[in-house]
Amino acid sequence: MIEVKVPSPGESITEVEIANWLVNSGDYVEKDQEICEIDSDKATLTINAEESGEIDIVVNEGEVVPVNSIICKIDSTKVPLNKPTSKNDVKESITILPKNENSNNVINEPSPAAKKMIRESGLENIKGTGKDGRITKQDVLKSAIAMGSGPGKRNSTRKKLSSLRRKLANRLVSVKNETAMLTTFNEVDMTEINKIRKKYKEKFYKKHGVKLGFMSFFTKAVVKALQDFPDVNSMIDGEEIINYEYQDISIAVSTPKGLMAPVVRNAEDLDFAGVEKEIVRLAEKARSGKISIDDMLGGTFTITNGGGFGSMLSTPIINPPQSAILGMHNIVERPMVIDGKILARPIMYLALSYDHRIIDGKESVGFLVSIKESLENPKDNLFDGGIDSSLFNKPKNPLRYRSNYKHKL
Numbered sequence: 001m002i003e004v005k006v007p008s009p010g011e012s013i014t015e016v017e018i019a020n021w022l023v024n025s026g027d028y029v030e031k032d033q034e035i036c037e038i039d040s041d042k043a044t045l046t047i048n049a050e051e052s053g054e055i056d057i058v059v060n061e062g063e064v065v066p067v068n069s070i071i072c073k074i075d076s077t078k079v080p081l082n083k084p085t086s087k088n089d090v091k092e093s094i095t096i097l098p099k100n101e102n103s104n105n106v107i108n109e110p111s112p113a114a115k116k117m118i119r120e121s122g123l124e125n126i127k128g129t130g131k132d133g134r135i136t137k138q139d140v141l142k143s144a145i146a147m148g149s150g151p152g153k154r155n156s157t158r159k160k161l162s163s164l165r166r167k168l169a170n171r172l173v174s175v176k177n178e179t180a181m182l183t184t185f186n187e188v189d190m191t192e193i194n195k196i197r198k199k200y201k202e203k204f205y206k207k208h209g210v211k212l213g214f215m216s217f218f219t220k221a222v223v224k225a226l227q228d229f230p231d232v233n234s235m236i237d238g239e240e241i242i243n244y245e246y247q248d249i250s251i252a253v254s255t256p257k258g259l260m261a262p263v264v265r266n267a268e269d270l271d272f273a274g275v276e277k278e279i280v281r282l283a284e285k286a287r288s289g290k291i292s293i294d295d296m297l298g299g300t301f302t303i304t305n306g307g308g309f310g311s312m313l314s315t316p317i318i319n320p321p322q323s324a325i326l327g328m329h330n331i332v333e334r335p336m337v338i339d340g341k342i343l344a345r346p347i348m349y350l351a352l353s354y355d356h357r358i359i360d361g362k363e364s365v366g367f368l369v370s371i372k373e374s375l376e377n378p379k380d381n382l383f384d385g386g387i388d389s390s391l392f393n394k395p396k397n398p399l400r401y402r403s404n405y406k407h408k409l
Helices: 089-095 112-121 137-143 165-178 191-208 216-228 273-289 361-376
Strands: 001-007 016-021 034-039 044-048 053-058 064-066 070-075 181-189 236-237 239-242 250-251 254-257 259-262 301-305 322-327 329-340 341-355 404-408
Touching: 034 070, 044 239, 112 137, 181 361, 191 273, 191 341, 191 361, 216 250, 216 273, 216 301, 216 322, 216 361, 250 273, 254 273, 322 361, 341 361
Parallel strands: 250 301, 301 322
Antiparallel strands: 001 070, 016 034, 016 064, 034 044, 053 070, 181 341, 236 239, 239 404, 254 259, 322 341, 329 341
């Protein structure tokens, strides 16, 4: 009998919710078949069967369970009698019987007083709490609380928050309460980056098979800044600070199942093409629902881009247990004074949220200024041996290493 346990969805996550069983207890499942979806505060992840066999589900949907707890068992000695079944197969075989129209039971039928109030207010989808689900006057009053009245229809719907959204809300509140989070801002002139992308984008795509986007420039600038300001690349562990000597960059990706932050490992060892390819690979996996737990683990710093949705300015919230996050925004032409002349320049506002327990104001400002300088003068700060050198650069240190050290606060 094989015991299937809840894997860890990421650091600092201790429990998950069973969101949806994709099979029924007693079904025969194939190896690597998707059997369950779990919700954490980072994402909805899928659990696959470790072996073929008959499944015995021991945890129901909606239950919250600790990481590494057993959620089902698979008897690999069982042989399938029929084709493997799924919940969809079962649903097709269920016949829904019509209600008995002669039944005396009153289901969700409003009382006379409630019926008049519903007609006058135009309310719909009212849940009855009376006998046999009857809608009472109090039910109508509760549905109309604090909404006032108006000449037209004033309908509303109510639904339960998903587990992912509930946990995300709790996590964001806890970050605000448990960290000394501050945000500092700056602006960056994207003129030089736009020139490089316009001049080399076709040649870059032809050689590497991937588009030259903004994320590779920002990732390279962040890596350089993290190396210059190592405390930003650290975390608190009890009464100690862990400083990481490598840069694992979490890239926030919006997916149908919520916000995910897959990790670009050892970004310091990647050239521009390597960063772009890795971001595309992880984003495609996340949006197609094929992201693995290992893709989500770790990360020493996060980059989030609200500019793709039109955001001009925001205060991003730290992705714990990390100590800082960079927010990118949209690029807008704004008037700038250059050499005494007012010129239109493509400007992006940057936001750095950081944990003031680890990072001082001087370091946070210096870190953001470093990113600004790298992006406004990429030729001197981001390219080795000229912009067109091997289109663009190979990593300085191709030998990867992953180390960190602790010291007391």
